[in-house]
Amino acid sequence: MPRLQTTAELETLRAEILAARDPAKPCIAVCGGAACDGLDSAAVASAFAAEIEKQGVAAKVDFRVTGCHGYCNKGPNVLVGPDDVCYFEVKPEDVADVVAGAVKGEVVDRLVYHDPASGEKAVHMSEVPFYKHQMRILTGDIPRIDPTRIEDYLAVGGYSALAKALSKMSSDQVLQEVKKANLRGRGGGGFPAGLKWETTKNAPEKTKYVIVNGHEGESAAFMDRAMLTGNPHRVLEGLIIGAYAIGAQQGYIYTRHDSPSMAKHVTTALEQAKELGLLGKNILGSGFDFEVELHFDVGIFVSGESSALMRSIEGNAPEPRPKYIRTSVSGIWDKPSNLNNVETWANVPEIINRGADWYTSIGSEKSKGTKLVSLSGHVVNSGVVEVPMGTPLRTIVFDIGGGVPEGRAPKAIHFGGAMGGSIPIDMIDAPLDFDGMSKLGAPIGAGGLLVMDEDTDMIEMARYLLDFLVKESCGKCTPCREGMYQMLKILTNIIEGKGRKFDLERLADLTEVTSLGSLCALGKTSSDPLKSMLRYFKPEFEARIAAGSEAK
Amino acid sequence: MNDAIVQITLQIDGKEATVPAGTTVLKAAQQIGVAIPTLCHHPKLEDYGGCRLCLVEVESRGRTNYVVSCLYPVENGLVVRTRSEKVDKVRRVIIEELMAHAPDAPELVRLAYEYGADRNRFEKEAAFCVMCGLCVRYCDEVKQKHAVGFIDNGHAREISFIPEIAATECWSCQECFAICPTSYAQAAYLMTEALAFPGRRKKESAPRDAAVERLADIPAVPMTFVKRPPASEPELAK
Numbered sequence: 001m002p003r004l005q006t007t008a009e010l011e012t013l014r015a016e017i018l019a020a021r022d023p024a025k026p027c028i029a030v031c032g033g034a035a036c037d038g039l040d041s042a043a044v045a046s047a048f049a050a051e052i053e054k055q056g057v058a059a060k061v062d063f064r065v066t067g068c069h070g071y072c073n074k075g076p077n078v079l080v081g082p083d084d085v086c087y088f089e090v091k092p093e094d095v096a097d098v099v100a101g102a103v104k105g106e107v108v109d110r111l112v113y114h115d116p117a118s119g120e121k122a123v124h125m126s127e128v129p130f131y132k133h134q135m136r137i138l139t140g141d142i143p144r145i146d147p148t149r150i151e152d153y154l155a156v157g158g159y160s161a162l163a164k165a166l167s168k169m170s171s172d173q174v175l176q177e178v179k180k181a182n183l184r185g186r187g188g189g190g191f192p193a194g195l196k197w198e199t200t201k202n203a204p205e206k207t208k209y210v211i212v213n214g215h216e217g218e219s220a221a222f223m224d225r226a227m228l229t230g231n232p233h234r235v236l237e238g239l240i241i242g243a244y245a246i247g248a249q250q251g252y253i254y255t256r257h258d259s260p261s262m263a264k265h266v267t268t269a270l271e272q273a274k275e276l277g278l279l280g281k282n283i284l285g286s287g288f289d290f291e292v293e294l295h296f297d298v299g300i301f302v303s304g305e306s307s308a309l310m311r312s313i314e315g316n317a318p319e320p321r322p323k324y325i326r327t328s329v330s331g332i333w334d335k336p337s338n339l340n341n342v343e344t345w346a347n348v349p350e351i352i353n354r355g356a357d358w359y360t361s362i363g364s365e366k367s368k369g370t371k372l373v374s375l376s377g378h379v380v381n382s383g384v385v386e387v388p389m390g391t392p393l394r395t396i397v398f399d400i401g402g403g404v405p406e407g408r409a410p411k412a413i414h415f416g417g418a419m420g421g422s423i424p425i426d427m428i429d430a431p432l433d434f435d436g437m438s439k440l441g442a443p444i445g446a447g448g449l450l451v452m453d454e455d456t457d458m459i460e461m462a463r464y465l466l467d468f469l470v471k472e473s474c475g476k477c478t479p480c481r482e483g484m485y486q487m488l489k490i491l492t493n494i495i496e497g498k499g500r501k502f503d504l505e506r507l508a509d510l511t512e513v514t515s516l517g518s519l520c521a522l523g524k525t526s527s528d529p530l531k532s533m534l535r536y537f538k539p540e541f542e543a544r545i546a547a548g549s550e551a552k
Numbered sequence: 553m554n555d556a557i558v559q560i561t562l563q564i565d566g567k568e569a570t571v572p573a574g575t576t577v578l579k580a581a582q583q584i585g586v587a588i589p590t591l592c593h594h595p596k597l598e599d600y601g602g603c604r605l606c607l608v609e610v611e612s613r614g615r616t617n618y619v620v621s622c623l624y625p626v627e628n629g630l631v632v633r634t635r636s637e638k639v640d641k642v643r644r645v646i647i648e649e650l651m652a653h654a655p656d657a658p659e660l661v662r663l664a665y666e667y668g669a670d671r672n673r674f675e676k677e678a679a680f681c682v683m684c685g686l687c688v689r690y691c692d693e694v695k696q697k698h699a700v701g702f703i704d705n706g707h708a709r710e711i712s713f714i715p716e717i718a719a720t721e722c723w724s725c726q727e728c729f730a731i732c733p734t735s736y737a738q739a740a741y742l743m744t745e746a747l748a749f750p751g752r753r754k755k756e757s758a759p760r761d762a763a764v765e766r767l768a769d770i771p772a773v774p775m776t777f778v779k780r781p782p783a784s785e786p787e788l789a790k
Contacts, residue, residue, distance in 0.1 A: 300705060322601050322623045475683065475702070475709030476602050479642075482649035485707040486674050506673070513645040516618050516638065517604045 003277035006285045007163040013276075014154050021155065026061045026102040027081040029143045030090075032261070033068025033226055035383070036075035041065075044076045047092035051099045061102050064146040067230015067265075070139060071130050072383035078111075079143045084125040087111040116380070116402075130381045133399045135362070137370050138346045139386045142230035147265045150272040153233040159278060161349035165241050166286040169352075174245035175201065178348065180356035182368045187213055187341030188416075188445045188521070190367070190434035196338055199328040201246045203336035208248040211313070211332075211339040212239055214255035214262075215297055215304030218417040219468060220448035223372035224342040226384045228255065229262040231346070232269035236292065238348030240278065243290045246338055250291055254309055257296035266294055301418075301472030305520050306339045307331075308474070319474050320520030343372050343447075364390030364433045371432060377414070377450035378404050385449075390431045397428060397451055408453040412536075416445025418465050418472075419525040421532030422458065441532040445525075458537040459544055463491040465529045473522065480523030483514035487530060499545035507534065562630040569626075577621035577632055578606055588634050589643065589663055591650075591733060592684035593622045597693050603650075603684055605663070607642050609633040618642070640667055648673040650682045657682070657734040680736040681711055687728035687737040697721045700728065700737070713741050715748035723752070 004010050030036075030045045045065045052058050069077040074088035080102050087098060090111060097108045113122040115129075122128045145152035153159070165174050179194030200208055212235060216224040228235055239251050253266055270292055273279045281289045295313050297303040308318040310332045331337025347369055351359050360368050367389035373396060376382045380402030387396060393413060397403065404410045414422040421442035423430070430436055437444050452461065466488045475481045487510050490503050511527035511534070518524045534541065558573040564581050571580045576599060581588050591603035601623045608621045611631040618638065633639070647669040651660055655671050655678070664671055683702075688711060691700050699717040702709055713722065722741060729738040745753065 302705075322620065324619065324624050470707055473706035475704070475706045476685075478602065478604050478646050478649060478683070481683065481707055481709065482652070483645075486649060486652070489675060509641070509645050513642050517607055517642045517646065519601055519604070519620075 001276055003275070004284060005277070007167045010154075010159060010163050010276075010284060014157075014160075017151050017155050024082055026105070028061060028063045028098065028102055029066045029069075029079045029081065030064075031067075031069040031075060031077035031079075031143070032065040033072070033075075033077075033230065033384075034222060034259075034261075035068070035072035036077055037261070039075045041076035043092050044078070044090055044095065047095040048099065051095045055096075055099055055103070057099065057103050061099065064152070066145060067142045067147050068139075068226035068384055069143050070134075070136075070226075070384045070386075071128070071381065073381060074113075074130075074383075079125065081144070084143075085123055086113060086125050086128050086131075088113060129402065130383070130385075130400055133395055134386050135370050135388050136386045137350055137362075138227065138234070138343065138372060139230070139384065141234070142226070145231060147230055147232055148268045150233060150269070150276065153231070157353075158233050158349075159237055161352040162237050162240055162244075162278065163284060165244055165352050166284050166288060171201075171245045171247060174241060174352065177356050178242075178245065178351055181351045181359040182356075182366075183344065183347055183351060183359070184367060184434060185340060186343035186347075186371070186447065188419075188443070190438075190444065193340055193344050196328050196340070197242060197246050199326065200248070200336040200338040203329045205335050207250075207335045208246055209332050209335060209337040210239055210243045210246060210248040210251045211309070211337060212251070212253040212255075212342055212345055213304060213306070213309060213339050214253060214266075214342045215309065216342070216446065217256070217297070217301040217304050217472070218419075218446060218448065220376050220450050221374050221417050221446040223374045223384045223447055225256075225259060225262060227346055227372065228253075228342050229259070229265050232266045233273070234349060235342055235345045236269055236273060236279075238345035239292065240283070240290055241348050241352055242338065242340070242345065244286075244288050248338070249289060250293070252293050252295050252313055252332075254295045254297065254303075254313060257299060263294070263296070270294060300474070301469075302474045302520070302522050305522050307520065309339065310337055317474075319476050320522070322519055362388050364431055364436075366435055367433045371444065372447055373432070374448045375401055375451075376448070378408070378410070378453035378456070379451040380405050387432065390433055392429050392431050393449075394428045396432065396449060401451065404451065404453045408455065410451055411454045411456050412452045412458065413442070414450040414452060414461070414529070415442040415448070416528075417448040418468050419522065419528050420445045420448070421528050422452070422461065422536065423532065424536050441528070441535055443528070457495075458533050458540050459491060459495055462530045462533045463488065463495060466491060466526075469522070469526045473526070477517075477519040477523060479514045479517040480519065480526060483510045483518075484523075484526050486510055487514075487527065491530075494541065494544050494548065497544075497548035499541075499548040501545065501549070503545055504534070504538075504541060560626045560628050562626050562628065562632060564632040565634050571626055573626070575626050577608060577610070577619075577624045577626055577630075580626050581621060581632070581634060586634055588621050589666075590622060591659065591682065592686065594686055594690070594731060597686070597689045599623050600685060600689065603646070603682070605643055605646055607639055609636045609639055643667050644669045652676055653679045654682055654734040654736070659733045679710075680734050680739065682734055682736075683709060683711075684733060685711075686731045686733070687711060690728050690731055695721075695725060695727070697725070700740070711737065711740055713744035715744055718744050719749050 076090050078087040078090045101108045113128045125131050141156045183193045184190040214228045302308050303318040305320050306327050307321040312318040327337050363369050370386050370388050373385045375385045410425045412422045423440050423442045470484045470488050473480050511531050514527045560573050561570045564586050569580045569584045588606045590606045592600050599622045601620045606621045610617050644667040647663050651671040652674040687700050691697050699721045700713045703712045
């Protein structure tokens with residue numbers, strides 16, 4: 001493809017792509033997300049390709065492999081457009097019927113959603129309970145595009161926000177729009193992205209960097225991977241817009257070394273964007289130059305911590321640095337570096353395209369827009385969920401998640417992954433909101449929501465999370481390295497019936513000192529899960545310690 | 553940038569200190585004679601912030617925060633408290649955590665006495681190293697030999713001499729032994745020596761005198777005898 005010189009040329013290319021496509025033509029989209037891939041959706045995909053060939057219907061039906069559709073435990077997922085018929089648990093032997101149905105405009109009844117209680121059918125995406133309570137602003141396009149084809153992204157309006165920003169807005173206007181939208185960082189803290197951008201923009205150094213944090217290293221968090229693998233161009237578009245607003249010349253996408261499809265899709269996206277002139281010198285004739293490099297982690301959780309991540313990009317061991325001077329002022333090679341999470345960047349094109357007023361109409365008073373949630377644990381429907389901020393947890397767990405399987409009662413909700421917190425189920429009407437959830441002791445954090453049923457042992461849960469963190473700590477500072485290790489030993493003793501009466505007092509000291517004294521955010525928040533469990537489930541700990549002493 | 557050195561005035565434990573901008577709170581405190589305990593800090597080495605013993609309470613623009621003084625840069629009007637209930641508690645627990653590994657390290661014994669730390673609070677796992685990184689950083693930054701490094705991460709982290717480098721560099725240096733607060737650097741080196749180039753110690757005596765001479769300007773860890781504080785709780789069951 002020729003390099004685009006102006007925004008008008010981009011629009012011409014888009015018009016050409018759309019003209020060559022018939023919106024009424026059926027399209028079969030097979031999910032190639034991580035969960036479906038694990039269920040061998042690749043075999044289903046190749047069966048589709050062969051079947052379309054065999055029936056000779058290539059002219060009548062399109063076919064593509066896409067990123068994650070969202071409904072992970074019902075995979076392999078297949079979606080048939082144009083009216084979004086959802087098929088679940090599709091096997092290679094079902095493929096012939098699906099192709100024939102798509103050509104004739106008929107639905108294959110046995111593969112659609114049936115309500116487990118009533119047996120009632122739900123055919124279209126808008127009717128399936130898992131999807132119908134969601135608002136899929138960021139993830140909605142994923143089933144519509146092949147992540148390795150930039151044409152597909154352009155066909156759904158891709159890079160129009162970049163064109164708008166570069167041709168119609170000054171860098172200050174872009175920044176003001178993001179500030180007005182009150183976009184808050186999705187990586188954990190919920191810090192206003194616009195303010196962070198402004199700090200980097202105003203820092204005196206001329207060389208500035210922008211970075212996508214796509215590390216997402218903890219258990220039960222998989223939505224950033226779904227986003228970046230399923231629609232890499234959207235994240236990239238957000239990054240380019242951010243770089244323009246901030247005045248950065250170089251960007252980095254920092255991600256995991258162990259996700260081959262993500263690496264492939266991002267690499268391809270960067271190549272295609274460069275070929276079209278959406279990266280490089282004089283982007284779309286605006287005079288703005290920007291390059292992006294893909295960088296992989298070294299396989300340790302703390303790499304995702306901002307200062308450790310920047311050390312890693314420099315080529316050093318990913319050890320956190322104290323942030324008494326913020327990374328937005330002094331980051332990679334001591335240059336101002338603005339780091340935002342995958343999901344934060346993915347929000348940017350929408351804010352520029354539809355405006356801050358539209359964006360702030362979604363969400364709660366202080367948390368705007370939608371939030372991606374990785375829903376898992378003891379829940380009927382698990383997967384990647386996108387809901388407006390402020391949605392009650394009840395909607396996520398029951399309406400979308402379908403409640404706890406086999407009629408068991410829910411006991412607790414754990415939010416925020418390994419450094420999050422657990423709250424008892426009677427708080428389920430709490431809204432999903434940065435400040436509200438923090439106050440309850442279960443900060444949104446990375447966005448992993450884990451449902452736990454009545455049989456869950458909270459002490460074992462705390463022990464499991466600490467076991468993970470002990471292994472992932474870098475070991476530089478004492479409170480994180482030693483404190484967590486001692487907490488883990490005490491919890492293990494309690495579980496093995498060797499608890500002592502002063503254990504709770506020791507745990508209280510350890511959690512307090514670890515949060516106060518640790519060097520980086522990993523250490524400072526590492527004891528949050530245990531703190532929340534001691535706050536809401538203390539009697540369980542006391543009973544277990546007492547039972548242990550009686551047994552002696 | 554302006555070449556004139558900007559002076560910053562702050563308050564440490566009620567005393568006023570005026571120091572150049574960019575100075576750390578620890579240095580400012582040392583200049584006016586306020587003692588803050590440290591373990592991983594060394595005047596010849598880059599500030600590290602690993603042991604967290606030098607944690608202090610700072611008050612700036614009405615907000616109280618806990619920071620490590622060896623890294624925190626001074627600001628005008630900053631109010632620093634080097635002792636408070638919380639600061640003392642953090643120090644006490646850190647000492648207790650480290651004493652699980654090095655219960656008899658003189659510096660820890662002295663600090664335990666000062667902060668009322670119980671050397672038996674946590675189950676003993678005598679590894680002797682407190683991960684202050686002094687040996688590693690001294691070898692990197694001062695000697696630039698990189699003969700000793702950290703391996704592994706988290707609680708599994710340990711120091712290790714690299715035999716290939718140690719064989720040629722360490723014999724005539726051995727300067728890290730003196731700055732190690734627990735003598736573990738020496739133990740780790742002797743282990744490497746015994747495994748990687750055995751027999752040398754029998755044939756020639758190590759040139760320790762020369763090393764000691766070179767070390768004259770390195771402040772050694774105080775080796776004063778301190779009475780052990782009484783243990784409050786019995787040794788924990790295994």
